[in-house]
Amino acid sequence: MAQFLYVYHGSGKMPTTEVERKAMTDAWTGWFAKLGSAVVDRGNPVGMSKSVLPGGKIENNGGSNPTGGYSIIEARDIDDAASKARDCPILAEPNCNVEIAPIINMMG
Template identity: 50%
Template sequence: MPKFVFAYHGGKMPETPEEGAKVMKAWTDWFAGMGSAVVDGGNPVGPSQTVSASGVAPNGGANPLSGYSLVNAASIDKAVAMAKGCPILEVGGSVEVAEAMDM
């Protein structure tokens, strides 16, 4: 079955421990709802730098990555349907869905 990368962009960090617990529960519930399709729940990521032939840009560029996950899905349409339930969407973030190509 094909694997898909969910690349998370944007969102915001919880401001209180209570909000943090609520956010973690939303993510845990979302992953649980996808069941065995979740290959790697991934992690949030820290500050990044973009490396190109012309040099290195700080702060991850125009749309910095904020985290990732890896899921199994029968098609990109099925993966997109799963991504539509992502909790990051509720805090202004987005999910980029791309197939991880087997080589």
């Protein structure tokens, strides 16, 4: 099995009430449970990013498609990894997506 990086893109809006936080946590916990042993690293949400551009210019705008978090998932191939991502809770939010990339092990 290969490993794949899931990069969650979206609004970056965190729930503001306890009820919303619990619903979000339950959705993610349920999805990870459904994936079972394919989950290598549940990952974490991330904060607002900065981009360093050629020439050293720094942009502090989070990018055109802000990263909201990441996970590492095991799958047969990228198509299997994409299939596993179809039920990701972030996809219930408008303008959100899961970017998937194979992790290339250079050390072994």
